[in-house]
Amino acid sequence: MTAGIVGYGIYVPKLRIKVSEIERVWQKSSGGIGVNEKAVASIDEDACTLAVEAARRGIEDFSIDPKRINAIYVGSESHPYAVNPTSSIVGDALGTTNKYYAVDMEFACKAGTAGMQVCYALKKARMIDIGLAIGSDTAQSKPNDALEFTAASGAAAFFIGDKKDEVIAEIESTCSYTSDMPDFWRRPKAEFPEHTGRFTAEAYFKHVIGAAKMILEETGYRADEFDYAVFHQPNGKFPLKAASILGIETKKVEQGLITPLIGNTYSGSTMIGLASILDIAKPKQKILAVSYGSGAGSDAFIINTTDNISDRRAKVPVLEMIKEKEYIDYALYLRHRRKIKSL
Amino acid sequence: MQQPLLLFIGDLRGDSMHNIAPLNWRKFPERYLLKGNYCEVCKQAFFPPRPICPNCRRKGKLIQMEMPRQGKILSYTKVHVPPEGFKNEAPYYLAVIELENKAKVLSQIVDSEQEKIKIGAKVKKVFRQIGEPDKYGTITYGYKFKVIQ
Structure with a gap:
């Protein structure tokens, strides 16, 4: 296994x-x-x-x-x-x-x-x-x-x-796309983080799309072969745009899109979305998950549900x-x- | 032995925050996991753990035991004038809780609507910050309870 x-x-x-x-x-x-x-x-x-x-x-x-x-x-x-x-x-x-x-x-x-x-x-x-x-x-x-x-x-x-x-879900593959792109940071002893406004969007899509394409290329899958996809969700719009760029239907992203309801939980964001998908996924379904961290990098996963997920x-x-x-x-x-x- | 919440407060009043850390550490099993003890002779559970069984005395045989995470409210009060260290949390509810094994715990009640906090209400343990002496000292973590029914 x-x-x-x-x-x-x-x-x-x-x-x-x-x-x-x-x-x-x-x-x-x-x-x-x-x-x-x-x-x-x-x-x-x-x-x-x-x-x-x-x-x-x-x-x-x-x-x-x-x-x-x-x-x-x-x-x-x-x-x-x-x-x-x-x-x-x-x-x-x-x-x-x-x-x-x-x-x-x-x-x-x-x-x-x-x-x-x-x-x-x-x-x-x-x-x-x-x-x-x-x-x-x-x-x-x-x-x-x-x-x-x-x-x-x-x-x-x-x-x-x-x-x-x-x-309940095998991790078939994972990879990371990383570069030095300071779009959001907090210096020691600073109470709040700083960010670069719209530049954060450029950093987000560069890394999220970069990691998604990297894992698809490494594994040979097409974007439309996935039953669900979840992306880091700093707001309610970016994940939908990322899906659109990759050619993934909106309905495959909606189950994992939780930020509109609870806000951006930062390190929890992609993972809570993935959990929401696992809540309803059937056995033998394929999930693409891509996180994003400023500074910057994205971790991509291909996750396949097993028969155990029914129970x-x-x-x-x-x-x-x-x-x-x-x-x-x-x-x-x-x-x-x-x-x-x-x- | 005092009720655990009083111990939390006592800890916060210490003169040196660095001396508090080892004292707190010795309480982690009971604060984090509700570890009390149980007398195998009279079959009674105790929380906080007792050094000796009050029923069986020297004939008792105490073993460490994790208490159940659920119980019910036996009695409660709303604290408007809190002790030192809890000013910013007031007003808050304190309750005596009977756990499923009959051991009793004094605990703060959180995340529960006022109308649900009543005698007999079912409660569940949650993990929360209990306090911090100031921004330099260690943070004290431990149990609180929330109403689930």
Whole structure:
């Protein structure tokens, strides 16, 4: 059996702020970004607690023994510590043994999928039983910056293994397309990231399309051979345009397009979309997944569902889970995200 | 032994944040995984873990045990005047929870609508930040509960 996904768990915080509320405060339009509202972590949540909750759901829904996890990679651009790993806190909070490889990953929004690649490689090298790759963010955005309309909170955890009766989706192939293209960054001690406006679109399409074409060329598949596709989704428009450029029908992307409903969860973005596809995919279907991280790079995956997916599913699908929500206004949003500096 | 939340608060009041880290670390199993203990003689579970079984005394045989993650609210209160370290979270709910194995836990209730927080409500453990002494010290993580029914 090829290495692949043996389980997944998603966590999206309950609080939501509507984009229209942010528009009201700053008296400006979000400019038709295709996002209606975004998920907001509570004052007592951070990328670490989100990561634990996502992984815990995967453990419960897919009956995974935490003691079998031998690798934990947590990708985030909002790790709660600059020094002191999130991954070791996650391991202890899940009840693993002490025998696991662990490191925190950072590559803007693609650090979670990079963790999936590492777990996949470790599994193929037979160095681990189950690897856990998490993308988790409480994305930061400066008040009155364009990022504020979309920067959201959420986490996705993917468990990588190779037992025949456990794998719900085989990873057939993966590759990365990387270059030095600084479209979004945060310097040490800076509280919020900076970005280059429209140049980020140029960087996004260069890498997403570059990685997609690279994996198609390497494997010999045509874009229209896939049943589903999911791309990193900084807004509701870019993934649809990426699909259009590659010649993939819009309906194949819609199931994994979650950003319009919860905002851009950064490292969680592509992975939450992929989870939403796995929620409904039938056996023997083919999925193209391409993440994007500023700075810049894209990780592409070809994922094939197996017969196990009929019996092994998340108990609550992503699209159902995100219906549990509570709207807050901009003042409460500032309080929960600790942006009131006099406190 | 005190209830765990009081221990969290006590930790936050320490003079040196660096001395708090080892004290906190020794509590990770109970805070992260609700590890308590269980007396194999009288069949009772305890949380936080007891150094000696209060029922069987020296005849008791305690083993470490992870508590169930679900339980029900036995009693609750809304805290408007919080202790030091919890000012920005107030008002919040505190509840005494009876876990499925009858052990009791004092915990904050989060992500739950006010009308759902009532005696008998079913709750589930979640992993949250408990506090941080300041922006330089270690962050304390642990359990809170949310109403699921």
